[in-house]
Amino acid sequence: xxxxxxxxxxxxxxxxxxxxxxxxxxxxxxxxxxxxxxxxxxxxxxxxxxxxxxxxxxxxxxxxxxxxxxxxxxxxxxxxxxxxxxxxxxxxxxxxxxxxxxxxxxxxxxxxxxxxxxxxxxxxxxxxxxxxxxxxxxxxxxxxxxxxxxxxxxxxxxxxxxxxxxxxxxxxxxxxxxxxxxxxxxxxxxxxxxxxxxxxxxxxxxxxxxxxxxxxxxxxxxxxxxxxxxxxxxxxxxxxxxxxxxxxxxxxxxxxxxxxxxxxxxxxxxxxxxxxxxxxxxxxxxxxxxxxxxxxxxxxxxxxxxxxxxxxxxxxxxxxxxxxxxxxxxxxxxxxxxxxxxxxxxxxxxxxxxxxxxxxxxxxxxxxxxxxxxxxxxxxxxxxxxxxxxxxxxxxxxxxxxxxxxxxxxxxxxxxxxxxxxxxxxxxxxxxxxxxxxxxxxxxxxxxxxxxxxxxxxxxxxxxxxxxxxxxxxxxxxxxxxxxxxxxxxxxx
Amino acid sequence: xxxxxxxxxxxxxxxxxxxxxxxxxxxxxxxxxxxxxxxxxxxxxxxxxxxxxxxxxxxxxxxxxxxxxxxxxxxxxxxxxxxxxxxxxxxxxxxxxxxxxxxxxxxxxxxxxxxxxxxxxxxxxxxxxxxxxxxxxxxxxxxxxxxxxxxxxxxxxxxxxxxxxxxxxxxxxxxxxxxxxxxxxxxxxxxxxxxxxxxxxxxxxxxxxxxxxxxxxxxxxxxxxxxxxxxxxxxxxxxxxxxxxxxxxxxxxxxxxxxxxxxxxxxxxxxxxxxxxxxxxxxxxxxxxxxxxxxxxxxxxx
Ligand SMILES: Cc1cc2nc3c(=O)[nH]c(=O)nc-3n(C[C@H](O)[C@H](O)[C@H](O)COP(=O)(O)OP(=O)(O)OC[C@H]3O[C@@H](n4cnc5c(N)ncnc54)[C@H](O)[C@@H]3O)c2cc1C
Numbered sequence: 001x002x003x004x005x006x007x008x009x010x011x012x013x014x015x016x017x018x019x020x021x022x023x024x025x026x027x028x029x030x031x032x033x034x035x036x037x038x039x040x041x042x043x044x045x046x047x048x049x050x051x052x053x054x055x056x057x058x059x060x061x062x063x064x065x066x067x068x069x070x071x072x073x074x075x076x077x078x079x080x081x082x083x084x085x086x087x088x089x090x091x092x093x094x095x096x097x098x099x100x101x102x103x104x105x106x107x108x109x110x111x112x113x114x115x116x117x118x119x120x121x122x123x124x125x126x127x128x129x130x131x132x133x134x135x136x137x138x139x140x141x142x143x144x145x146x147x148x149x150x151x152x153x154x155x156x157x158x159x160x161x162x163x164x165x166x167x168x169x170x171x172x173x174x175x176x177x178x179x180x181x182x183x184x185x186x187x188x189x190x191x192x193x194x195x196x197x198x199x200x201x202x203x204x205x206x207x208x209x210x211x212x213x214x215x216x217x218x219x220x221x222x223x224x225x226x227x228x229x230x231x232x233x234x235x236x237x238x239x240x241x242x243x244x245x246x247x248x249x250x251x252x253x254x255x256x257x258x259x260x261x262x263x264x265x266x267x268x269x270x271x272x273x274x275x276x277x278x279x280x281x282x283x284x285x286x287x288x289x290x291x292x293x294x295x296x297x298x299x300x301x302x303x304x305x306x307x308x309x310x311x312x313x314x315x316x317x318x319x320x321x322x323x324x325x326x327x328x329x330x331x332x333x334x335x336x337x338x339x340x341x342x343x344x345x346x347x348x349x350x351x352x353x354x355x356x357x358x359x360x361x362x363x364x365x366x367x368x369x370x371x372x373x374x375x376x377x378x379x380x381x382x383x384x385x386x387x388x389x390x391x392x393x394x395x396x397x398x399x400x401x402x403x404x405x406x407x408x409x410x411x412x413x414x415x416x417x418x419x420x421x422x423x424x425x426x427x428x429x430x431x432x433x434x435x436x437x438x439x440x441x442x443x444x445x446x447x448x449x450x451x452x453x454x455x456x457x458x459x460x461x462x463x464x465x466x467x468x469x470x471x472x473x474x475x476x477x478x479x480x481x482x483x484x485x486x487x488x489x490x491x492x493x
Numbered sequence: 494x495x496x497x498x499x500x501x502x503x504x505x506x507x508x509x510x511x512x513x514x515x516x517x518x519x520x521x522x523x524x525x526x527x528x529x530x531x532x533x534x535x536x537x538x539x540x541x542x543x544x545x546x547x548x549x550x551x552x553x554x555x556x557x558x559x560x561x562x563x564x565x566x567x568x569x570x571x572x573x574x575x576x577x578x579x580x581x582x583x584x585x586x587x588x589x590x591x592x593x594x595x596x597x598x599x600x601x602x603x604x605x606x607x608x609x610x611x612x613x614x615x616x617x618x619x620x621x622x623x624x625x626x627x628x629x630x631x632x633x634x635x636x637x638x639x640x641x642x643x644x645x646x647x648x649x650x651x652x653x654x655x656x657x658x659x660x661x662x663x664x665x666x667x668x669x670x671x672x673x674x675x676x677x678x679x680x681x682x683x684x685x686x687x688x689x690x691x692x693x694x695x696x697x698x699x700x701x702x703x704x705x706x707x708x709x710x711x712x713x714x715x716x717x718x719x720x721x722x723x724x725x726x727x728x729x730x731x732x733x734x735x736x737x738x739x740x741x742x743x744x745x746x747x748x749x750x751x752x753x754x755x756x757x758x759x760x761x762x763x764x765x766x767x768x769x770x771x772x773x774x775x776x777x778x779x780x781x782x783x784x785x786x787x788x789x790x791x792x793x794x795x
Binding site: 116120162169174186193194196199202203204205206209211212229255256258260297298299300301304357358359360361386389390391424426427428429431443444445446448449452453455458459460462471472 | 549550551552595604607621622623624626627631633635639644659661676683704708734736737753768771773774778782783795
């Protein structure tokens with residue numbers, strides 16, 4: 001049944017159609033802002049994860065909060081779910097549409113409304129790209145601290161929804177610590193300002209509950225992000241090791257010594273070689289692991305901390321300790337880290353980037369298990385991760401056209417998750433649960449725990465229409481993926 | 494620090510005690526007993542369990558039962574050169590988390606809400622519930638710690654938390670000067686842990702490596718005649734929460750304002766502020782879902 005075949009023009013814009021949902025959306029937003037063509041639906045059926053595509057309903061491009069409110073009203077009238085979407089770089093399947101929902105693409109709400117250096121916040125639209133914000137703040141002497149590796153494309157709305165992290169979140173905290181207030185359109189179309197510029201919110205901390213809720217509590221339409229003053233001194237160190245364990249132990253000892261660097265990232269040899277081939281960042285090709293550490297602040301303290309990190313590294317058998325001598329060298333070292341995921345494209349066409357957290361003291365032991373698990377499943381694994389906070393990112397490389405490979409990748413992934421939980425860790429440090437970690441939620445939480453998470457969800461969305469089928473496992477309301485995977489009767493498709 | 498079913502007998506026994514026919518409230522050290530309104534009559538009072546359960550200095554986390562005083566906790570942490578963002582005002586850890594008032598030096602220590610990595614509470618029906626996780630970074634599922642921190646115990650009775658700890662900086666000092674623009678002071682230094690202002694005098698708290706403190710002190714010296722003092726001024730009794738921008742225009746007979754934070758201590762109470770109706774609706778649904786019969790801390794509200 002393709003009722004829309006005749007009802008769209010060459011640009012994919014919806015015109016008068018036989019689908020009342022599309023008609024109502026066009027009435028509310030205009031035909032330019034509603035897309036229903038096959039290309040859009042294919043594009044928005046998945047995100048950057050490896051999980052099965054969903055089924056996208058019409059995609060809307062609102063430009064104002066009022067338009068998002070109008071979309072909620074139309075979706076309510078038609079009993080349809082809504083799925084907010086930023087840049088679609090999510091790795092846990094959070095933006096995968098289940099149940100032919102209305103997709104609300106926030107990319108046109110990309111204005112930086114105000115930079116307020118007195119309150120030290122910037123008011124931004126959810127569609128603002130993370131790096132664009134930091135570039136915009138530079139002349140003011142500030143930046144937005146969370147810097148996911150996807151920062152050239154991911155949006156602030158996506159960062160808020162996933163409570164995203166980045167290398168520099170070690171000292172400054174993940175997105176949650178940098179969001180003062182969020183304007184949210186709730187599923188019933190009401191507009192709530194969560195949080196505020198005061199230090200402690202009045203009432204319950206609903207802002208805190210919303211950050212990291214993966215689009216299941218409503219749609220963020222404006223965010224007051226906290227801005228951080230640029231430090232006058234920065235030192236970047238590159239430490240090389242003959243074993244991954246030595247690098248991991250250095251990280252753990254640096255933290256134990258009371259030094260909190262701005263960033264501490266570890267890369268294993270497989271990834272550093274790939275990066276060298278790709279951008280030539282100046283990493284040693286012969287080291288089993290490198291540690292990229294950065295300290296920021298005032299000059300004297302930065303020098304003291306850098307010295308301490310060097311000492312701890314040497315005590316843990318570092319074969320080389322290099323301090324970036326110029327800004328260019330520093331930028332190049334970071335370019336290597338940030339393009340790591342691009343670099344691996346030369347090695348295999350597909351990758352699955354995992355994300356678990358373990359206690360820092362267990363890093364070395366769990367990494368050893370990760371290599372063993374990958375070997376056993378005959379999957380290539382590379383490790384490039386936020387070592388400073390114990391956040392592992394095993395990167396499994398594969399070619400999905402080879403039969404049986406994806407199954408092996410998932411089997412290895414499941415064991416990695418369990419090894420992390422067994423070590424006293426958690427399911428996800430920054431990518432979220434989405435559909436990826438749903439099956440494991442019951443291994444980290446009891447039924448009572450999950451029931452209370454569900455109550456939190458229902459406080460915001462009692463009708464389960466905001467991004468249903470995510471986060472909570474089957475058996476909890478709003479999570480019936482099986483039925484969501486089927487296209488509802490009567491829906492065009 | 495497992496996150497699955499709670500096996501700690503002390504917590505299990507406390508959960509059992511909460512299952513009564515009367516409404517209940519957890520009593521800490523009553524240092525903030527009146528926040529959120531007076532407790533209703535006929536409420537059974539319970540004391541939360543005490544004790545540091547597990548402290549891992551190298552992980553910068555501590556698992557502590559809610560009835561432990563913040564002072565006791567900080568004493569244990571100080572042996573390893575660490576502390577938390579919880580204010581030390583004679584109260585308990587559970588009380589500090591339930592009230593959610595930040596430390597005077599919040600700019601340096603971080604907020605109470607961000608310190609709570611994992612929370613265990615007894616639900617209205619007596620079940621033990623765990624939210625969050627025991628490590629420093631975690632986005633596994635909905636953020637119950639954020640909902641519970643600052644909730645005044647109206648959604649559940651807090652029995653245990655895992656808190657983020659921080660290193661105690663190598664050096665710290667309070668400086669004081671009069672007749673200087675406190676906003677300029679805040680902007681002149683990189684990361685003061687507090688800048689206080691009473692309309693006339695400005696206090697700055699600096700923490701970090703000693704040579705950095707000396708450098709910042711000399712930067713401040715260019716602005717005004719700062720001198721080192723023992724500590725912050727005495728704070729008037731009533732706490733106001735305003736935006737940082739509202740501090741410069743604030744007036745009262747006596748006040749101390751936290752510049753860049755917006756919290757003000759004044760000699761008169763802050764008038765109630767209007768609540769966003771959409772926000773209130775979510776909060777009411779939460780209350781109804783977490784405590785359907787209204788037996789937790791009746792009389793108090795957020
Ligand atoms: C190469 C690569 C590197 C990455 N590196 C990192 C990293 O270092 N750290 C990290 O944390 N993540 C990383 N990610 C994951 C991803 O980039 C982040 O999760 C990012 O914040 C997602 O932003 P987005 O705009 O792409 O959101 P999307 O993928 O479009 O959406 C993500 C989730 O947010 C919801 N959402 C989006 N916008 C809104 C809104 N306005 N209101 C409510 N809900 C909304 C969606 O429904 C979905 O559940 C990486 C991804 C890739 C592909």
